[in-house]
Amino acid sequence: MEDTIVHAKSPGSALDSTSRYAETRSPNEDPSLPSRLSFVHDQSSRPITLRFEDLAYAIKSQSGEDHNHSLQNSNSNSTRTLLNGVSGVVRPGEMLAMLGPSGSGKTTLITALAGRLPGKILGSITYSGQPFTNSIKRKTGFVAQDDVLYPHLTVIETLSYAALLRLPKNLTREEKIQQAEIIITELGLTTCRDSIVGGPLIRGVSGGERKRVSIGQEMLVNPSLLLLDEPTSGLDSTTALRIIATLKGLARGGRSVVTTIHQPSSRLYWMFDKVVVLSDGCPIYSGQTGQVMEYFSSIGHVPGFNFVNPADFLLDLANDVSPTRNQDEHPQDNQRRLDSIEDRNSIKQFLISSYRTNLQQLVKDDIHQHVYDTNPMIQETSHTRSKIKRILFICWLLYSLNSP
DSSP states (O other): OOOOOOBOOOHHHHHHHHHHHHHOOOTTSOTTSOGGGOOTTSOOSSOOOEEEEEEEEEEEEEOOSOGGGTTTTTTOEEEEEEEEEEEEEEOTTOEEEEEOOTTSSHHHHHHHHTTOOOSOOEEEEEETTBOOOHHHHHTEEEEOSSOOOOTTSBHHHHHHHHHHHHSOTTSOHHHHHHHHHHHHHHTTOGGGTTSBOOOSSSOOSOHHHHHHHHHHHHHTTOOSEEEEESTTTTOOHHHHHHHHHHHHHHHHTTOEEEEEOSSOOHHHHTTOSEEEEEETTEEEEEEEGGGHHHHHHHTTOOOSSTTBOHHHHHHHHHTTOOOOOOTTSOHHHHHHHHTOHHHHHHHHHHHHHHIIIIIHHHHHHHHTOOOOOOOHHHHHHHHHHHHHHHHHHHHHHHHHHHOO
16 A cells, blocks of 8 residues: 655644734733724735845855965955845735755845845845835834844833834824833733843843844834744744744735744744745745645655655755655665765755756746735725825815816
Protein backbone atom coordinates (compact mmCIF):
# COMPACT_ATOMS: atom_id res chain seq x y z
CA MET A 1 0.00 0.00 0.00
CA GLU A 2 1.31 3.37 -0.96
CA ASP A 3 2.09 5.79 1.85
CA THR A 4 -0.03 8.89 2.02
CA ILE A 5 1.70 12.16 2.85
CA VAL A 6 -0.43 14.54 4.86
CA HIS A 7 0.76 18.09 5.35
CA ALA A 8 -0.04 20.07 8.48
CA LYS A 9 -2.30 22.32 6.45
CA SER A 10 -5.50 23.73 7.82
CA PRO A 11 -5.82 27.33 6.68
CA GLY A 12 -9.43 27.66 7.62
CA SER A 13 -9.16 26.21 11.08
CA ALA A 14 -5.99 28.19 11.81
CA LEU A 15 -7.69 31.47 11.07
CA ASP A 16 -10.87 30.47 12.85
CA SER A 17 -9.03 29.44 15.97
CA THR A 18 -7.01 32.63 16.16
CA SER A 19 -9.37 35.28 14.80
CA ARG A 20 -10.89 35.75 18.23
CA TYR A 21 -7.53 37.10 19.46
CA ALA A 22 -7.55 39.76 16.78
CA GLU A 23 -11.23 40.71 16.92
CA THR A 24 -12.24 40.53 20.55
CA ARG A 25 -11.56 43.17 23.11
CA SER A 26 -10.53 42.58 26.67
CA PRO A 27 -13.43 42.75 29.15
CA ASN A 28 -11.40 45.28 31.13
CA GLU A 29 -11.34 47.74 28.24
CA ASP A 30 -13.37 50.87 28.79
CA PRO A 31 -16.34 50.81 26.33
CA SER A 32 -16.68 54.57 26.59
CA LEU A 33 -13.44 55.24 24.72
CA PRO A 34 -14.00 57.26 21.56
CA SER A 35 -14.39 55.12 18.46
CA ARG A 36 -11.82 57.14 16.55
CA LEU A 37 -9.16 55.89 18.96
CA SER A 38 -9.80 52.19 18.39
CA PHE A 39 -8.14 52.10 15.00
CA VAL A 40 -6.23 48.87 15.55
CA HIS A 41 -8.66 46.91 13.38
CA ASP A 42 -10.20 49.83 11.44
CA GLN A 43 -9.43 50.37 7.79
CA SER A 44 -6.43 52.32 6.60
CA SER A 45 -7.38 55.51 4.77
CA ARG A 46 -4.02 55.54 2.92
CA PRO A 47 -3.40 52.01 1.61
CA ILE A 48 0.04 51.28 0.16
CA THR A 49 0.95 48.56 -2.35
CA LEU A 50 4.58 47.53 -1.93
CA ARG A 51 6.34 46.23 -5.04
CA PHE A 52 9.97 45.12 -5.23
CA GLU A 53 11.56 43.63 -8.33
CA ASP A 54 15.00 42.13 -9.06
CA LEU A 55 16.55 43.50 -5.87
CA ALA A 56 20.30 43.04 -5.63
CA TYR A 57 22.63 44.28 -2.93
CA ALA A 58 26.32 43.62 -2.37
CA ILE A 59 28.96 44.81 0.08
CA LYS A 60 32.72 44.85 -0.06
CA SER A 61 34.37 42.49 2.39
CA GLN A 62 38.07 42.72 3.07
CA SER A 63 40.06 39.50 2.86
CA GLY A 64 43.11 38.67 4.95
CA GLU A 65 43.54 36.72 8.16
CA ASP A 66 45.54 39.31 10.08
CA HIS A 67 43.69 42.50 10.91
CA ASN A 68 47.02 44.28 11.49
CA HIS A 69 47.91 43.79 7.83
CA SER A 70 44.65 45.28 6.57
CA LEU A 71 46.48 48.10 4.81
CA GLN A 72 48.63 45.64 2.91
CA ASN A 73 45.54 43.73 1.84
CA SER A 74 43.57 46.82 0.82
CA ASN A 75 43.82 45.83 -2.82
CA SER A 76 42.32 42.40 -2.22
CA ASN A 77 38.75 43.47 -1.49
CA SER A 78 36.09 40.97 -2.46
CA THR A 79 32.38 41.54 -3.00
CA ARG A 80 29.78 39.61 -1.05
CA THR A 81 26.28 39.42 -2.49
CA LEU A 82 23.55 39.68 0.15
CA LEU A 83 20.53 39.87 -2.18
CA ASN A 84 20.24 38.58 -5.71
CA GLY A 85 17.11 38.87 -7.85
CA VAL A 86 14.45 39.06 -5.10
CA SER A 87 10.97 40.06 -6.27
CA GLY A 88 7.50 40.24 -4.76
CA VAL A 89 4.39 42.33 -4.15
CA VAL A 90 2.29 43.04 -1.06
CA ARG A 91 -1.09 44.64 -1.59
CA PRO A 92 -3.36 46.20 1.04
CA GLY A 93 -4.99 43.49 3.10
CA GLU A 94 -2.11 41.02 2.62
CA MET A 95 0.55 39.78 5.03
CA LEU A 96 3.89 38.57 3.63
CA ALA A 97 6.36 36.37 5.51
CA MET A 98 10.07 36.09 4.71
CA LEU A 99 11.58 32.73 5.56
CA GLY A 100 15.16 31.56 5.48
CA PRO A 101 18.04 30.41 7.68
CA SER A 102 20.33 32.81 9.51
CA GLY A 103 22.42 34.80 7.07
CA SER A 104 20.04 34.28 4.16
CA GLY A 105 19.34 38.02 3.73
CA LYS A 106 15.97 38.42 5.47
CA THR A 107 17.00 41.40 7.60
CA THR A 108 18.83 43.00 4.67
CA LEU A 109 15.72 42.71 2.50
CA ILE A 110 13.27 44.13 5.03
CA THR A 111 15.68 46.94 5.89
CA ALA A 112 15.90 47.80 2.20
CA LEU A 113 12.09 47.85 1.93
CA ALA A 114 11.99 50.23 4.91
CA GLY A 115 14.37 52.63 3.14
CA ARG A 116 17.05 52.24 5.81
CA LEU A 117 19.71 50.31 3.96
CA PRO A 118 22.87 52.29 3.13
CA GLY A 119 24.63 51.99 -0.18
CA LYS A 120 23.30 51.32 -3.66
CA ILE A 121 20.42 48.91 -4.13
CA LEU A 122 19.90 47.55 -7.62
CA GLY A 123 16.38 46.86 -8.77
CA SER A 124 13.09 48.62 -8.15
CA ILE A 125 11.14 49.36 -4.95
CA THR A 126 7.90 51.31 -5.25
CA TYR A 127 5.16 52.24 -2.79
CA SER A 128 1.88 52.51 -4.69
CA GLY A 129 3.94 53.40 -7.75
CA GLN A 130 5.98 56.06 -5.95
CA PRO A 131 9.59 56.03 -4.76
CA PHE A 132 10.48 56.22 -1.08
CA THR A 133 9.88 59.76 0.21
CA ASN A 134 9.34 61.46 3.54
CA SER A 135 5.59 61.16 3.00
CA ILE A 136 5.92 57.39 2.55
CA LYS A 137 8.19 57.23 5.58
CA ARG A 138 5.50 58.83 7.75
CA LYS A 139 3.04 56.16 6.62
CA THR A 140 5.46 53.31 7.30
CA GLY A 141 6.12 51.55 10.59
CA PHE A 142 9.36 49.62 11.12
CA VAL A 143 10.13 47.33 14.05
CA ALA A 144 13.80 46.38 14.14
CA GLN A 145 15.11 43.05 15.35
CA ASP A 146 16.92 44.69 18.27
CA ASP A 147 14.64 46.65 20.59
CA VAL A 148 15.70 50.26 21.13
CA LEU A 149 13.87 51.42 24.26
CA TYR A 150 14.69 53.59 27.25
CA PRO A 151 15.34 51.05 30.05
CA HIS A 152 14.28 53.22 33.01
CA LEU A 153 10.75 53.95 31.79
CA THR A 154 7.78 51.72 32.52
CA VAL A 155 5.71 50.17 29.73
CA ILE A 156 2.86 52.67 30.10
CA GLU A 157 5.30 55.58 30.25
CA THR A 158 7.10 54.40 27.10
CA LEU A 159 3.90 54.11 25.06
CA SER A 160 2.38 57.28 26.54
CA TYR A 161 5.41 59.40 25.65
CA ALA A 162 5.43 57.88 22.17
CA ALA A 163 1.74 58.71 21.79
CA LEU A 164 2.22 62.29 22.97
CA LEU A 165 5.07 62.83 20.52
CA ARG A 166 3.80 60.97 17.45
CA LEU A 167 -0.01 61.20 17.41
CA PRO A 168 -1.64 64.17 15.60
CA LYS A 169 -2.28 67.45 17.37
CA ASN A 170 -6.05 67.30 16.90
CA LEU A 171 -6.20 64.66 19.65
CA THR A 172 -6.23 65.80 23.27
CA ARG A 173 -3.69 64.62 25.82
CA GLU A 174 -6.27 62.34 27.43
CA GLU A 175 -7.14 60.73 24.10
CA LYS A 176 -3.48 60.04 23.35
CA ILE A 177 -3.01 58.41 26.76
CA GLN A 178 -6.15 56.34 26.18
CA GLN A 179 -4.72 55.18 22.86
CA ALA A 180 -1.62 53.93 24.65
CA GLU A 181 -3.87 52.02 27.06
CA ILE A 182 -5.69 50.39 24.12
CA ILE A 183 -2.39 49.25 22.61
CA ILE A 184 -1.36 47.76 25.97
CA THR A 185 -4.62 45.78 26.08
CA GLU A 186 -4.32 44.65 22.46
CA LEU A 187 -0.77 43.33 22.95
CA GLY A 188 -1.43 41.67 26.29
CA LEU A 189 0.84 43.96 28.32
CA THR A 190 -1.66 44.71 31.09
CA THR A 191 0.15 42.70 33.75
CA CYS A 192 3.47 44.50 33.18
CA ARG A 193 2.18 48.00 32.37
CA ASP A 194 3.83 49.49 35.47
CA SER A 195 7.10 47.53 35.19
CA ILE A 196 10.22 49.17 33.83
CA VAL A 197 11.30 48.08 30.35
CA GLY A 198 14.85 47.30 31.43
CA GLY A 199 17.86 46.42 29.33
CA PRO A 200 21.19 44.59 29.33
CA LEU A 201 22.26 46.10 32.67
CA ILE A 202 18.85 46.70 34.26
CA ARG A 203 16.35 43.98 35.00
CA GLY A 204 12.92 44.67 33.57
CA VAL A 205 10.22 42.97 31.54
CA SER A 206 10.89 39.80 29.60
CA GLY A 207 12.28 39.76 26.07
CA GLY A 208 8.91 38.91 24.58
CA GLU A 209 7.19 41.73 26.43
CA ARG A 210 9.92 44.14 25.34
CA LYS A 211 9.34 43.11 21.71
CA ARG A 212 5.63 43.78 22.06
CA VAL A 213 6.36 47.25 23.42
CA SER A 214 8.41 47.96 20.28
CA ILE A 215 5.53 46.78 18.11
CA GLY A 216 3.12 48.93 20.09
CA GLN A 217 5.16 52.06 19.42
CA GLU A 218 4.62 51.57 15.68
CA MET A 219 0.97 50.58 16.02
CA LEU A 220 0.28 53.91 17.71
CA VAL A 221 0.66 55.89 14.48
CA ASN A 222 -1.69 53.62 12.49
CA PRO A 223 0.78 52.88 9.65
CA SER A 224 -0.38 51.94 6.15
CA LEU A 225 2.71 49.75 5.69
CA LEU A 226 4.11 47.83 8.65
CA LEU A 227 7.52 46.11 8.45
CA LEU A 228 8.72 43.86 11.26
CA ASP A 229 12.01 42.02 11.66
CA GLU A 230 11.41 38.74 13.55
CA PRO A 231 8.61 39.97 15.86
CA THR A 232 8.09 36.49 17.37
CA SER A 233 11.69 35.77 18.37
CA GLY A 234 11.90 34.76 22.02
CA LEU A 235 8.14 34.30 22.38
CA ASP A 236 6.27 31.16 23.32
CA SER A 237 3.87 29.62 20.81
CA THR A 238 0.70 31.15 22.28
CA THR A 239 2.15 34.66 22.58
CA ALA A 240 3.56 34.46 19.05
CA LEU A 241 0.13 33.38 17.83
CA ARG A 242 -1.46 36.39 19.47
CA ILE A 243 1.11 38.76 17.94
CA ILE A 244 0.58 37.38 14.43
CA ALA A 245 -3.20 37.42 14.92
CA THR A 246 -2.97 41.12 15.83
CA LEU A 247 -0.89 41.76 12.71
CA LYS A 248 -3.45 39.81 10.69
CA GLY A 249 -6.15 42.08 12.07
CA LEU A 250 -4.14 45.11 10.95
CA ALA A 251 -3.83 43.63 7.47
CA ARG A 252 -7.58 43.00 7.27
CA GLY A 253 -8.09 46.71 7.77
CA GLY A 254 -6.39 47.45 4.45
CA ARG A 255 -2.78 47.64 5.57
CA SER A 256 0.22 45.95 4.01
CA VAL A 257 2.21 43.88 6.52
CA VAL A 258 5.66 42.40 5.86
CA THR A 259 7.58 40.42 8.45
CA THR A 260 10.56 38.16 8.72
CA ILE A 261 9.94 35.15 10.90
CA HIS A 262 12.17 32.47 12.34
CA GLN A 263 10.86 28.88 12.35
CA PRO A 264 7.08 29.50 12.65
CA SER A 265 4.68 26.80 13.71
CA SER A 266 2.17 25.47 11.19
CA ARG A 267 -0.56 27.58 12.81
CA LEU A 268 1.48 30.73 12.26
CA TYR A 269 2.49 29.74 8.74
CA TRP A 270 -1.06 29.41 7.47
CA MET A 271 -1.96 32.87 8.76
CA PHE A 272 0.27 34.46 6.13
CA ASP A 273 -1.03 35.20 2.65
CA LYS A 274 2.32 35.14 0.85
CA VAL A 275 5.81 33.87 1.55
CA VAL A 276 9.28 34.60 0.20
CA VAL A 277 11.92 31.94 0.88
CA LEU A 278 15.59 32.99 0.69
CA SER A 279 18.76 30.93 0.55
CA ASP A 280 22.05 32.85 0.63
CA GLY A 281 20.29 35.94 -0.71
CA CYS A 282 18.67 34.12 -3.64
CA PRO A 283 14.93 33.38 -3.75
CA ILE A 284 13.80 29.79 -4.10
CA TYR A 285 10.09 30.60 -3.77
CA SER A 286 7.88 33.69 -3.87
CA GLY A 287 4.12 33.50 -3.95
CA GLN A 288 1.02 32.25 -2.16
CA THR A 289 1.49 30.14 0.97
CA GLY A 290 -1.13 27.65 -0.18
CA GLN A 291 0.81 26.76 -3.33
CA VAL A 292 4.21 26.04 -1.75
CA MET A 293 3.91 22.29 -1.32
CA GLU A 294 2.38 21.85 -4.76
CA TYR A 295 5.24 23.77 -6.39
CA PHE A 296 8.05 21.86 -4.70
CA SER A 297 6.28 18.58 -5.38
CA SER A 298 6.21 19.48 -9.07
CA ILE A 299 10.01 19.83 -9.12
CA GLY A 300 10.63 16.59 -7.26
CA HIS A 301 10.88 17.66 -3.61
CA VAL A 302 8.25 15.89 -1.51
CA PRO A 303 8.59 15.64 2.28
CA GLY A 304 9.32 12.15 3.53
CA PHE A 305 7.35 12.54 6.75
CA ASN A 306 3.66 12.66 7.52
CA PHE A 307 2.15 15.78 9.11
CA VAL A 308 5.11 17.93 8.16
CA ASN A 309 5.13 21.63 8.98
CA PRO A 310 5.51 23.48 5.65
CA ALA A 311 7.78 26.06 7.32
CA ASP A 312 10.17 23.33 8.51
CA PHE A 313 10.13 21.81 5.03
CA LEU A 314 11.02 25.18 3.46
CA LEU A 315 13.82 25.85 5.94
CA ASP A 316 15.32 22.45 5.21
CA LEU A 317 15.36 23.27 1.51
CA ALA A 318 16.80 26.75 2.15
CA ASN A 319 19.59 25.11 4.17
CA ASP A 320 20.54 22.98 1.13
CA VAL A 321 19.05 19.88 2.74
CA SER A 322 16.43 17.90 0.87
CA PRO A 323 13.98 16.31 3.33
CA THR A 324 12.91 13.90 0.58
CA ARG A 325 13.75 10.34 1.54
CA ASN A 326 12.29 6.89 1.97
CA GLN A 327 11.15 6.43 5.54
CA ASP A 328 12.54 2.88 5.52
CA GLU A 329 16.03 4.17 4.67
CA HIS A 330 18.61 3.75 7.41
CA PRO A 331 19.13 7.12 9.21
CA GLN A 332 22.93 6.86 9.12
CA ASP A 333 22.95 6.22 5.38
CA ASN A 334 20.60 9.13 4.84
CA GLN A 335 22.69 11.49 6.98
CA ARG A 336 25.85 10.46 5.14
CA ARG A 337 24.16 11.26 1.85
CA LEU A 338 22.93 14.67 3.04
CA ASP A 339 26.33 15.64 4.39
CA SER A 340 27.88 15.39 0.96
CA ILE A 341 29.06 18.86 -0.07
CA GLU A 342 28.42 18.17 -3.72
CA ASP A 343 24.87 17.01 -2.99
CA ARG A 344 24.12 20.07 -0.87
CA ASN A 345 25.39 22.49 -3.51
CA SER A 346 23.46 20.71 -6.24
CA ILE A 347 20.22 21.01 -4.24
CA LYS A 348 20.69 24.74 -3.77
CA GLN A 349 21.59 25.42 -7.39
CA PHE A 350 18.68 23.29 -8.57
CA LEU A 351 16.18 25.21 -6.41
CA ILE A 352 17.49 28.61 -7.56
CA SER A 353 17.46 27.52 -11.17
CA SER A 354 13.93 26.12 -10.84
CA TYR A 355 12.72 29.41 -9.37
CA ARG A 356 14.17 31.41 -12.24
CA THR A 357 12.71 29.01 -14.79
CA ASN A 358 9.25 28.39 -13.34
CA LEU A 359 8.36 31.22 -10.97
CA GLN A 360 10.34 34.37 -11.71
CA GLN A 361 8.24 35.49 -14.68
CA LEU A 362 5.00 34.67 -12.88
CA VAL A 363 6.05 36.82 -9.92
CA LYS A 364 6.91 39.71 -12.24
CA ASP A 365 3.55 39.38 -13.99
CA ASP A 366 1.85 39.60 -10.61
CA ILE A 367 3.89 42.69 -9.72
CA HIS A 368 2.86 44.53 -12.88
CA GLN A 369 -0.75 43.43 -12.71
CA HIS A 370 -2.92 46.33 -11.56
CA VAL A 371 -5.60 44.63 -9.52
CA TYR A 372 -8.04 46.76 -7.59
CA ASP A 373 -8.29 45.82 -3.97
CA THR A 374 -11.38 43.75 -3.21
CA ASN A 375 -11.41 44.59 0.48
CA PRO A 376 -14.99 45.81 1.11
CA MET A 377 -13.83 48.27 3.78
CA ILE A 378 -11.45 49.94 1.31
CA GLN A 379 -14.11 49.94 -1.41
CA GLU A 380 -16.52 51.61 0.99
CA THR A 381 -13.90 54.25 1.84
CA SER A 382 -13.23 54.97 -1.86
CA HIS A 383 -16.97 55.17 -2.58
CA THR A 384 -17.47 57.59 0.30
CA ARG A 385 -14.65 59.84 -0.93
CA SER A 386 -16.09 59.90 -4.45
CA LYS A 387 -19.48 60.78 -3.03
CA ILE A 388 -18.03 63.66 -1.01
CA LYS A 389 -16.20 64.99 -4.08
CA ARG A 390 -19.43 64.98 -6.11
CA ILE A 391 -21.31 66.81 -3.35
CA LEU A 392 -18.57 69.44 -3.07
CA PHE A 393 -18.57 69.92 -6.83
CA ILE A 394 -22.36 70.41 -6.88
CA CYS A 395 -22.12 72.92 -4.01
CA TRP A 396 -19.41 74.84 -5.85
CA LEU A 397 -21.45 74.81 -9.06
CA LEU A 398 -24.59 76.12 -7.30
CA TYR A 399 -22.56 78.81 -5.58
CA SER A 400 -21.04 79.89 -8.91
CA LEU A 401 -24.46 80.10 -10.59
CA ASN A 402 -26.02 82.10 -7.74
CA SER A 403 -23.11 84.48 -7.27
CA PRO A 404 -23.50 87.97 -8.92
